Amino acid sequence: MPIRTAIIGYGRNGSSMHAGPIEKNDAFAMTAVCDIAPERRKQAVERFKCPVYEDYKEMLRKEKIELAVVVTRNDQHAAMACDCLRAGVNVLVTKPQAVNADEARSMIAAAKETGRRLLPWLPARWGSDLHRLGELLRDEAVGKVFVVRRVVSSFATRCDWQTEKRYGGGYLLNWGAHIVDPPVVLLAGKVKSVFGRMKQVINPGDVEDLFFGVLVLEDETIVQVEYTISADPLPSWVIQGDRGLIVVNGRNLKLIKQTPARPKDPTRFSTMQAKPAEVLEETVEGALYGDEFAIYREIGAAIRGEKPYPVTPEAALDVSRVLDAIKVSSAENRVVML
Numbered sequence: 001m002p003i004r005t006a007i008i009g010y011g012r013n014g015s016s017m018h019a020g021p022i023e024k025n026d027a028f029a030m031t032a033v034c035d036i037a038p039e040r041r042k043q044a045v046e047r048f049k050c051p052v053y054e055d056y057k058e059m060l061r062k063e064k065i066e067l068a069v070v071v072t073r074n075d076q077h078a079a080m081a082c083d084c085l086r087a088g089v090n091v092l093v094t095k096p097q098a099v100n101a102d103e104a105r106s107m108i109a110a111a112k113e114t115g116r117r118l119l120p121w122l123p124a125r126w127g128s129d130l131h132r133l134g135e136l137l138r139d140e141a142v143g144k145v146f147v148v149r150r151v152v153s154s155f156a157t158r159c160d161w162q163t164e165k166r167y168g169g170g171y172l173l174n175w176g177a178h179i180v181d182p183p184v185v186l187l188a189g190k191v192k193s194v195f196g197r198m199k200q201v202i203n204p205g206d207v208e209d210l211f212f213g214v215l216v217l218e219d220e221t222i223v224q225v226e227y228t229i230s231a232d233p234l235p236s237w238v239i240q241g242d243r244g245l246i247v248v249n250g251r252n253l254k255l256i257k258q259t260p261a262r263p264k265d266p267t268r269f270s271t272m273q274a275k276p277a278e279v280l281e282e283t284v285e286g287a288l289y290g291d292e293f294a295i296y297r298e299i300g301a302a303i304r305g306e307k308p309y310p311v312t313p314e315a316a317l318d319v320s321r322v323l324d325a326i327k328v329s330s331a332e333n334r335v336v337m338l
């Protein structure tokens with residue numbers, strides 16, 4: 001039997017990235033859709049011929065749902081997720097799962113209390129760039145990695161609730177999960193300390209459109225994370241190792257292999273020029289922010305109990321803790337220890 005699924009928030013993202021795989025994967029059946037906007041409900045009825053609701057609590061009472069997908073504004077996620085869990089419904093929550101770590105903890109507590117599944121949406125974990133970089137690092141392509149930079153840049157402006165603090169807007173919450181989590185996953189590391197900065201540069205509203213964080217991992221690797229405003233794209237990844245460098249610019253990946261020269265006679269000065277570098281270039285294929293159809297296959301398997309969902313609520317809580325630390329560090333001009 002297909003998994004009886006409902007979307008709460010049939011907006012830009014709910015009606016595309018989530019409705020698409022639910023529609024196309026036989027493991028799921030769209031059982032109901034909830035949105036406060038009448039035009040969105042109309043679109044959902046036309047597409048899925050399913051019951052639609054203005055009030056998600058009424059939907060939870062009236063419909064037999066196994067999985068609710070929460071794709072509303074950021075400030076609504078935690079309360080909606082907890083209500084779904086307490087109604088006995090498994091819940092998938094888009095990113096950011098919550099506006100802070102305390103809200104994320106309340107969701108974990110509700111999942112434990114009810115025995116239902118809380119599935120965080122961290123699609124960049126399925127990103128094709130992250131996957132390729134993982135292969136290269138496992139092969140020690142650049143030796144021991146000591147610095148990773150992960151940057152997303154644009155010169156675009158937007159004008160919606162994402163520019164308003166009261167709705168959980170701001171680029172830290174909007175982009176943080178895509179930017180902060182992948183390098184930590186790549187290095188299989190744990191964040192020890194955070195220094196952060198946030199600024200509002202070109203966007204309207206009352207929130208930041210730039211954030212910057214320097215994370216030090218427990219093994220002392222330095223990770224620099226940024227969403228920034230730039231008139232020309234900056235490299236999305238820079239990975240520095242003691243045997244080379246990887247630079248990723250969108251889909252272009254450049255691997256530079258180099259070995260430092262060692263003195264023949266350590267008691268005498270010599271020029272110590274490194275050997276000429278070996279440079280390899282390739283194109284990264286596949287979805288950089290994860291293929292939602294592939295992710296939904298994993299969600300289906302997890303709900304049917306066939307295999308665990310790869311992203312635990314505790315891993316998503318770690319992301320929220322780092323985002324909180326960037327915020328606190330920026331406000332208080334200090335390093336935050338985790």
Ligand SMILES: NC(=O)c1ccc[n+]([C@@H]2O[C@H](COP(=O)([O-])OP(=O)(O)OC[C@H]3O[C@@H](n4cnc5c(N)ncnc54)[C@H](O)[C@@H]3O)[C@@H](O)[C@H]2O)c1
Nearest residue numbers: 009010011012013014034035036037071072074094095096
């Ligand atoms: N790659 C990604 O994972 C990705 C991409 C885009 C957006 N998102 C996330 O998706 C969420 C929604 O973003 P969006 O761009 O689709 O916003 P949106 O404003 O287009 O959609 C939100 C929808 O929620 C509805 N809504 C608001 N209050 C509601 C309520 N009480 N009950 C039911 N519906 C309600 C709105 O009417 C709207 O249709 C955000 O949290 C965003 O961060 C994730």
